[in-house]
Amino acid sequence: MVRKIAFGILWLGFIIYAFLFAPPNQPDTFMLIKNLSIGQWQGINPLVIALFYLMGIWPLIYSAVVFIDGINQKIPAWPFATVSFAVGAFGLLPYLALREPNKQLVGNKNALLKLLDSRVTGVFLIIATLILVTFGLQKGDWGNFIEQWQTSRFIHIMSLDFCLLCLLFPALLGDDMERRSWKNPQLFWLIGLIPLFGPLIYLCVRPPLA
Template identity: 55%
Template sequence: MLTFRSLGFVLLWFTALGYGALFAPPDDPNTLDLITRLSLGQWDGLNPLIIALFNLMGVWPLLYCGLLFGDGQQQKIPAWPFALGAFAVGAFSVLPYLALRKPCPRFQGQPNRVVRAFESRWLAAVALGAAVVFLAYGLFAGDWGDFVQQWQSSRFIHVMSLDFCALSLLFPTLLGDDLARRGVKNPLALWTVAAIPVLGPAVYWLVRPALPRS
């Protein structure tokens, strides 16, 4: 049975789909070429802000994986389809998982191989390093005027930007249970850190206590 919290995520998912389809700017005929160039690292002549945003949208799902797999091992639904989907469609994949999952403040049993892999501090350090590099590159080298113009005229840039914001806002919805599963009694400092978009979740992943093993 869906709770009010779950219904809220469902409503948010439909709202996001409707906005992207009906109210976002029209498709740019050069979008496919832009995505190809961004994916292949052919970045000459592209706004560093667009490059940074595109790459950060690859960092965000990695950060979510650090929470989703540990959470998913305690759920009736598997987390991996939603985690993998986030690499392609971001929050559009995370929202259905948030709607279907149940609160789970305790971790029971032994972490499986995937959960143990995403407990790695090395992987967290890589995510943090990538976040720092691309944020600095975009903020200091980017052309904000050009970005605003593209945001207003390109559906791809427009929706990707809003997806970035959505992932930033949704991250805390998984954080409370993750803190509880790790036995954190005074989580204010970690909540404050995790509230900083991209950098905060990466730092949290790096410094959080390990999962208990029963």
């Protein structure tokens, strides 16, 4: 119950902060999102480009765990995982608050679960992430990014959302390891404490579900 309340408070707190305390929306926010989505990157800081597409990597990382975790839950996981592609942690936090511990997989894996459980998926995601991170760090302007973080609600909340997704992954990691009979506390903390790449490495090396 404490876990459910904590995730619920975190979700409400993030929403309140986003709408009441984050920097204001900029007039060009919609155009920025549109240009990022269709690949018209001229004049956009590469750090913003990398962050925007990494926020598409995160829902795929979580989907590789959440869809499996959602089996036998009282609530379906797929609506929350699907919404997270648009709103990140805003979509996942309600699921984390409502789910029950689930340390066993009962039933067969369908085609989607086989794809999400495959190590090939993890390898693909880590390669894509390495390309994005390298591009952002080599080409990006940190001074401009900090300025945008301080003045743009979109950049500000997207950055906090990224950090929150890094912190929330261990909430699902323990049960996923249990389902695979992989009991290793040291590995759990190593994966949980390495932002972004910890979960990606986990998807590449975790034993497949029976």
